[in-house]
Amino acid sequence: MQPDVPNGPVLLDRIAPGMRVIDATGAEVGTVTAVRSGDPNAVVAQEPSDGDGVLAGKVPHTEEGDEPAVPADLAARLLRTGYLRLTGDRSGPDCYVEADQISEVTADAVRLAVPGTTLAVGTA
Structure with missing residues (x-):
């Protein structure tokens, strides 16, 4: 089986x-x-890309608790491009995988193109 591009x-x-x-x-x-x-019409931030930035308090809410628990500018990017929310084996906040960090999908697993240490970690 060929891996997905x-x-x-x-x-x-x-x-x-x-x-x-x-x-x-x-x-x-x-x-x-x-x-x-992803929703290509979601809010897009310019700079800064980290922290509360220009979108603090302005990330659109779609459903209660639906947006990612990360800084506002990163949340807007995740909403625009699509993402996965993960719960790890350890206790702590959820992690988020950006759609472009996914390398391939098999029958039972998602394989990433990046190390787990680079994933966005939730704030709650």
Whole structure:
């Protein structure tokens, strides 16, 4: 079986909650708890890309608790491009995988193109 060509937004359609997530080093980094397709019309931030930035308090709410628990500018980018929310094996906040960080999807796992240490960590 040929691996998928990296194309995160298309691969999101093949991912379901409960799938294991394996990072670029081969380590299991968590389990998918939510999949969100991107909305190209979501708010887009220019600068800064980290922290509260220009979108503080302005990220659109779609459903209660639906937006990612990360700084506002990163949340807007995740909403625009699509993302996975993961719960790891350790206790602590959720992690978020940007759609373009997905390398391939197999029958039972999502493989990432990046190490797990580079994933966005939730604030709550």
